[in-house]
Amino acid sequence: MTLHGLIFYLLASVILASTGMAITRRNLVHAVLYLVFSFIGSALLFCLFGAPFLALLQVIIYAGAIMVVFLFIVMMVKPDLSEGTVLPLRQLLPMVLFGFMYAVVGVLVAVTDPAGRAVLETAVAKPTEFGHYVFARHYLAVEIISLILLIGLMGALHLGREKVPKEPEEPS
Amino acid sequence: MWFLGFVLLLLKTAIVLTILLGLAAYLILVERKLLGRFQIRFGPNRAGPFGIWQPIADGIKMILKEDTIPQGADRVVFKYAPAVVATVAILIAAVIPFSRDAILWGYDIPMVISDLNVGLLYVLALSSLSVYGVALGGWASNSKYSLLGGIRGAAQMVSYELPLGLSLVPVVMLAGSFSLVDIVNAQACYPFVVVQPIAFVIFLIAAVAESKRLPFDLPEAENELNAGYHTEFSGMRFALYFIGEYVHMMVLGALVAVFFLGGWRGPWLPPVVWLVLKALMVPFFLIWTRATLPRLRYDQLMHFGWKLLIPIALLNILATGAVMLWLRG
Numbered sequence: 001m002t003l004h005g006l007i008f009y010l011l012a013s014v015i016l017a018s019t020g021m022a023i024t025r026r027n028l029v030h031a032v033l034y035l036v037f038s039f040i041g042s043a044l045l046f047c048l049f050g051a052p053f054l055a056l057l058q059v060i061i062y063a064g065a066i067m068v069v070f071l072f073i074v075m076m077v078k079p080d081l082s083e084g085t086v087l088p089l090r091q092l093l094p095m096v097l098f099g100f101m102y103a104v105v106g107v108l109v110a111v112t113d114p115a116g117r118a119v120l121e122t123a124v125a126k127p128t129e130f131g132h133y134v135f136a137r138h139y140l141a142v143e144i145i146s147l148i149l150l151i152g153l154m155g156a157l158h159l160g161r162e163k164v165p166k167e168p169e170e171p172s
Numbered sequence: 173m174w175f176l177g178f179v180l181l182l183l184k185t186a187i188v189l190t191i192l193l194g195l196a197a198y199l200i201l202v203e204r205k206l207l208g209r210f211q212i213r214f215g216p217n218r219a220g221p222f223g224i225w226q227p228i229a230d231g232i233k234m235i236l237k238e239d240t241i242p243q244g245a246d247r248v249v250f251k252y253a254p255a256v257v258a259t260v261a262i263l264i265a266a267v268i269p270f271s272r273d274a275i276l277w278g279y280d281i282p283m284v285i286s287d288l289n290v291g292l293l294y295v296l297a298l299s300s301l302s303v304y305g306v307a308l309g310g311w312a313s314n315s316k317y318s319l320l321g322g323i324r325g326a327a328q329m330v331s332y333e334l335p336l337g338l339s340l341v342p343v344v345m346l347a348g349s350f351s352l353v354d355i356v357n358a359q360a361c362y363p364f365v366v367v368q369p370i371a372f373v374i375f376l377i378a379a380v381a382e383s384k385r386l387p388f389d390l391p392e393a394e395n396e397l398n399a400g401y402h403t404e405f406s407g408m409r410f411a412l413y414f415i416g417e418y419v420h421m422m423v424l425g426a427l428v429a430v431f432f433l434g435g436w437r438g439p440w441l442p443p444v445v446w447l448v449l450k451a452l453m454v455p456f457f458l459i460w461t462r463a464t465l466p467r468l469r470y471d472q473l474m475h476f477g478w479k480l481l482i483p484i485a486l487l488n489i490l491a492t493g494a495v496m497l498w499l500r501g
Binding site for chain 2: 029030033036052053056057059060063064065068069071072075076126127
């Protein structure tokens with residue numbers, strides 16, 4: 001085994017182990033932490049494949065923003081989940097369903113392109129090339145996604161707005 | 173040959189670490205001295221002349237203190253949370269170029285630990301990870317002061333990351349690269365602060381909020397939360413939070429120098445001295461504001477970030493793009 005392969009299998013086992021821990025922990029903060037480890041592991045995997053741009057986006061967006069929001073909510077709400085089994089039955093069906101879907105997609109990708117060239121080529125693109133590609137070829141998709149994000153933002157603003165008109169402040 | 177490269181890398185890392193940690197340790201003394209002067213008193217002056225042995229005395233004291241862990245704390249998370257803050261702050265220093273390339277026996281030696289071509293994103297990624305040290309430290313302590321401080325810290329740092337990143341977009345547009353070495357090279361004629369004063373101000377304000385200093389020190393507001401997220405920490409674990417904060421200040425100073433003030437460029441003096449001088453301006457500014465400004469209220473802090481800094485940063489990007497297109501014809 002080459003050094004490259006050794007690092008790959010090491011990282012892969014770390015990612016698998018931490019993801020496994022993430023979905024079996026009842027303590028939500030620990031679960032979030034294991035998921036962060038898993039994301040950082042996949043970022044290192046991208047680095048190993050020669051795609052530092054993708055790796056850092058992974059860290060900034062997933063580990064640095066989305067998981068912080070998760071952690072924030074868990075800390076604020078503090079749900080009591082000490083009771084019950086590790087995997088309740090009603091969570092089992094969606095888990096199996098989505099797991100199966102991902103497995104099918106993964107197998108299809110592996111069968112159609114065993115060397116993973118098409119995937120790797122997009123992954124190792126430089127930031128400039130990536131920007132040119134996205135904004136020249138797929139501008140419509142970019143616009144649609146940004147519109148959806150804008151709608152989400154406006155929805156959050158609408159939900160967060162106070163319904164009751166403010167009472168006049170007491171004279172101090 | 174690779175062995176020589178490895179030794180060189182270790183050497184560079186050792187030198188950068190020594191300078192960074194030394195500066196951070198003495199920054200604490202400088203802060204206490206300056207705060208003393210701002211408040212018309214002397215500051216520490218017992219340990220050696222002008223109190224220069226004070227950081228060493230503090231360090232020894234911190235190591236000898238008892239390492240307490242509160243009852244009901246999450247022991248593992250509690251133990252490692254301070255390390256996250258310090259590690260992340262120190263790791264950012266790896267991409268800061270501190271001089272022009274040295275030519276040694278015919279070899280070109282870059283004066284930076286690692287010239288990543290996505291260096292700017294590396295900086296943003298690491299500074300976004302430092303939230304975990306604060307949030308987890310606050311959560312694991314099992315104390316309401318700490319938890320409130322941790323939650324405040326998480327919300328504040330996530331909010332101010334956006335203006336921090338957005339204010340750097342014009343810099344990337346002007347330099348045409350994410351690499352910090354290229355950004356410094358692009359400022360050969362003039363520093364970017366001349367053409368990007370708004371981005372400079374936004375970056376500086378967001379940096380103050382990221383390092384949780386007054387007037388943005390809500391996560392550790394003394395009069396309401398004791399010491400916020402690090403209330404329960406003692407001994408070396410508390411010291412790690414402290415070191416992390418001061419290293420972060422130094423690193424932010426170096427980043428301001430690299431992005432807006434031309435990095436190591438400057439006449440007469442050697443490049444490293446220029447970089448350190450420029451980098452020290454930011455901690456000095458932070459200490460000065462600490463002695464001058466009152467603390468914001470929490471909703472004011474959030475409004476300021478989301479409703480003022482982010483729109484201005486977005487407009488600044490648009491304006492920069494328009495001017496660049498116009499100048500190119």
